[in-house]
Amino acid sequence: MTPQTEVIRPCGNMETYSTARHSLGLYRCVAVTGRYALPQGISTLSQAKQLLQDAVAQVVAEQPFMQVGIADEDKQTSSFVRVPQINLSNHIQWFPPSHPGSGSGPDFNTGASGPDAILCKHLSHQHDQLWPELTQRPPWKISIIPTQPSQGCEPPPEIEVLYFFHHAISDGTSGSIFHRRLLHALNNPSPSTTHHLQPNNILTLPTPPTLPLPQENLVNGRISWPYFLRELWSAFGPAWLKPKPAATPWTGEAIRLDTPFHTNVRIVAVPALAVSNLLAACRAQGLTLTPLIHALVAASLARHLPSETAPSFEPSSAISMRRFVRDPTLDIDNKMCVLVTSTSHPISESLTTALRDSPSSSGPTLETAIWTVASSVKTDLQTRLTSLPNDDITAMLRYVSDFHDYFRKKDGKPRGNSWEVSNLGAIEGSRSSDSQAEVEGENGWKLTRAVFSQSAGTVAQAFCVNVAGIAGGETTITVTWNEAVTSPEVVEGLAGDLEVWTRKLAEGESL
Structure with missing residues (x-):
């Protein structure tokens, strides 16, 4: 500087x-x-x-x-x-x-x-x-x-x-x-x-900008002692004193900091009518789209990965923290900044087995298994949203003294999550009515499609699933991954399954 x-x-x-x-x-x-x-x-x-x-x-x-x-x-x-x-x-x-x-x-x-x-x-x-x-x-x-x-x-x-x-x-x-x-x-x-x-x-730009405050200043959350000690134990407790999990979730290849950086991108487009029908199917189950997408991804991976490699999964969801901002001077709906956290969703070995075995005549139907997993993810999300902004993992970052060292120490370790779903929701694509110029007539610029994507991070989850749509229009599901972490065949299989299953669920067909 x-x-x-x-x-x-x-x-x-x-x-x-x-x-x-x-x-x-x-x-x-x-x-x-x-x-x-x-x-x-x-x-x-x-x-x-x-x-x-x-x-x-x-x-x-x-x-x-x-x-x-x-x-x-x-x-x-x-x-x-x-x-x-x-x-x-x-x-x-x-x-x-x-x-x-x-x-x-x-x-x-x-x-x-x-x-x-x-x-x-x-x-x-x-x-x-x-x-x-x-x-x-x-x-x-x-x-x-x-x-x-x-x-x-x-x-x-x-x-x-x-x-x-x-x-x-x-x-x-x-x-x-x-x-x-x-x-x-x-x-x-x-x-x-x-x-x-x-x-x-x-x-x-004649005057210096006034930036929104950092997340830790805008979101007033507290860390309880039980949560603090649990996270401390998880991070620094000796492995031989921790109980071994019943099944180690699949999280792709281990973290290698020298992995060549490369992001592959695959977009699955869901047409407007199918989106409307999918949302109706979710509402009938008391769910939203995010838990369903998690369940569809889990079902696909259970099909394309053997049980020895993937006995269970642990994906995560990105959660916007904007709803917890109480600063009346900040136009939170229209100002760019960083206000986000995440939460994990363990998908147990029994749920994963049900997804993997569902095509058999003796097991549940694939749809039943998918909705069961989606319901489990929904419960996780609701529990986390109820407790936020307290006991949030991002608040623990204040105890990281050296972020560069924090990332370097991840070399050789397993990834934290199987995949991440980040859902932007629907963007209003027609002209808003916040000015007279926009109220008059229909001839104006319109937003007809949205695609949300991100880099395949070296120390991140095995792959990312990003969702965005236009209100009343198409929704896109974008998968990004590094082939050194997750094989292209698995992701191409996932993309194909998402295309077929979203269409069939929207049309009320059996999977």
């Missing part, structure tokens, strides 16, 4: 967790991709480019975390620093038009196949990149891919906007906030923002 660098504030515990991972090369970025339908009246691609750049500048001007860099990632005292000018040319990259249906057959170098092959390749590439010049450039990037227009037609009917960001400046929910605010900016351009956007694509 140079003497003239202006520190905005030190990184908090969760933020330092991410800066340390990035500085060690163990995790790179999160992404939320939105597909935008262009309104009538845009006649050329160059016009669309200018409108999008102006809208991005408008979002940057209102989001403090898009205005800062990071200093001293390799130290415990990492900080967010001011970046008074942002060259948008370094952050926004346009690619040639591609047809959404281009690409066929699996590509095991990226996990790409079928209709989303091009998108998967873009996501895979960027999820493997480290953020450069962190003190001078805010760690976010936008890749834009126009869809291939019909012959002789310009501009393209839709545009994919891929928003990538360092996990220290935003969580997954922040990615959906970016697209909601971008949609608002496209339909409600602000002249005041363009005054600070120079012809050479330099956005000037």
Whole structure:
């Protein structure tokens, strides 16, 4: 950090967790991709480019975390620093038009196949990149891919906007906030923002940003002595004094810090009608979509992995902590920041066996076994949500004295979880009614699809399952993994099962 660098504030515990991972090369970025339908009246691609750049500048001007860099990632005292000018040319990259249906057959170098092959390749590439010049450039990037227009037609009917960001400046929910605010900016351009956007694509930010406080300051949770001692024992108690589990959950290959970093991406699209029917089926069981997805993943892995390798599973769910923020000065629904935790869901050997044996005539039907596992996950989630924000694992990060050493000590150890499900929920894709300009008429930009993805972390779970949708529209289930940790055959089998099973459950068919 140079003497003239202006520190905005030190990184908090969760933020330092991410800066340390990035500085060690163990995790790179999160992404939320939105597909935008262009309104009538845009006649050329160059016009669309200018409108999008102006809208991005408008979002940057209102989001403090898009205005800062990071200093001293390799130290415990990492900080967010001011970046008074942002060259948008370094952050926004346009690619040639591609047809959404281009690409066929699996590509095991990226996990790409079928209709989303091009998108998967873009996501895979960027999820493997480290953020450069962190003190001078805010760690976010936008890749834009126009869809291939019909012959002789310009501009393209839709545009994919891929928003990538360092996990220290935003969580997954922040990615959906970016697209909601971008949609608002496209339909409600602000002249005041363009005054600070120079012809050479330099956005000037005349005043230092005021960042939201770290999670430990915004969420008022306490740690009980029983929880504290239990976590302490789990982390530092001698193994020979701990009872051996009945079955060791499958968590992929052990952690190796020297594993080549590579993220494969596979997208499973669930059409709007199927989503509606799936949600109805979940409600009939007293469930939501997240527990069902966990159960479907467990059922697939039970089919594709032998009982000797995978006698049981222990996945996790990401949980947003925004509901626990009580700061009236923070517009929590519209401000990007990091407010997230997770909880684990042990799927016992007996439940896993039921999934594995369900095709036999003597066992339960596969649907029954899946709903039973989903109900178990739902109970775990409800129990955790009832206790939060107290006894939260993220609050224990205050006792980590050296985050870099914390990650280095994981080398050679088993992974903590089998997989993670992170569900953004549904993003409103039509124009909101928070301004007169949006109320008048239906001709405006619209968000028609969302894809949520993240890097395959070296010290993370065996693979990630990220879910996002558009209200009333399609939902996507995106799987990211490193082939050195989880075999492509297992993930391709999972993707195929998710495609078939979500369709059959939506149509009321037997699995």
